[in-house]
Amino acid sequence: MKYSIFSLLRNSFSGHKNWQPAWRNPDPKPEYDIIIVGGGGHGLATAYYLAKEHGLKNIAVLEKSWLGSGNIGRNTTIIRSNYLLPGNNPFYELSMKLWEGLEQDFNFNAMVSQRGVLNLCHTDAQRDAFARRGNGMRIDGVDAELLDAHAVREMYPYFDFENPRFPIKGGLLQRRGGTVRHDAVAWGFARGADMRGVDVIQGCEVQGIDIENGKVVGVQTSRGAIKCKKLALCAAGHSSEVASMAGLKLPIESHVLQAFVSEGLKPFIDGVVTFGAGHFYVSQSDKGGLVFGGDLDGYNSYARRGNLPMVEHVVEAGVAMIPALSRIRTLRSWGGVMDMSMDGSPIIDKTSVHGLYLNAGWCYGGFKATPASGFCYAHLIAKDEPHEVATAYRLDRFRRGLVLDEKGQGATPNLH
């Protein structure tokens, strides 16, 4: 059923009793052309674009838990394309363009809200770096505005501009950045893929990968063996575990990142703002809660929960930026497992095993990339060659010395 004002009216008159499930719940078939491992945002987007852009039908998405139960369900919903490196930003800008047309494209309300992403700067050197990044963005055709302190004050008068240690000197604003309703992204892609014949199979954990003569032939799952011609891994957070089933060792470590939601407030912050002197970023959800987060805890973890020192650190940074936050109560905090790659950039590539594809290493930037990740991964799987904006995301870039290190930190996953 196509969602529209008419379908809403029709169902209103019948008391909302006749809505149909948004997707089927099929049993796995014995064989598929393409199997995607991981029913999160990226996996579902990949299935959607494989079906829509490349006309492929015989596809399954295998999800060990329920649909969208991974990081698509626990991120802080921010979208932006304010990267610096030439190998990176055209990809994120493609993602931004896809976000802009996404709701019409997959006929689902994902509440895409381009409310602006503002990065604050606190020193002259930081302002110079932002000017450089803004220019880099403009070269790639992305909107970027360098604001002075006065312009920032017009937007957010209650920030601590005169903070003696971290005075706010200005900021870099991307007006097209913003937030998206994260769960609806998974649901929209799942529904769109399902409508085009993709089997989205929940509660089906991949436990082994069958390889014969260097070629993928199928997977062993909690619901039996399934054959396939192509296997696409898309399990960020647990990529190392899944890839190890095929004997691959990845340049990735799993780390925990925490995020927080406050009690509901009246409209307080209308955009997304990041603090430049510590790691803190905040936006306000449509329900009124402030959604905020900070840096990784810093140690390897699969636990989906962090420790208290990082909670304290994030809140300290938040209060240094907005003193009024000290009176707000936090409702919830949670942790997610991040695929931290060795250079802080993702991998979308073929592997040494024939027919095995890898989409991994999204660090904590995977949500904003969801549509482009699916789009480029689908292109790679369908045509066996990388999409033109994803040519830098090769798995062998580490060996060839062509790392994409946006932050310039080196091979230190916990510092990206």
Place this chain on the structure above:
Amino acid sequence: MLIPCPHCGTRPVEEFTFLGDATVTRPTSLEPSSMDAWMDYVYLRDNPRGDYTEYVHHSGGCRAWLVVKRNTDTHEVDSAVATKTMKAKT
């Protein structure tokens, strides 16, 4: 998460800085043929879910380097010994 520093006793996690996997070995050769070994050392990680051995710096305490055994799934810390002691054993 509490870490039993052999010098300072049991201390909270915020005093420590984590370097990462302590099972990788730095190659000694600088020959181009040792490329694979260097690739392994610098970039590739087992990234296990469960028991993990890592280098940890007690940066907010005695500033000694430690080898900590910890579970990455439960955050349970098994042991922490000084790097020197660890090296002497092997």
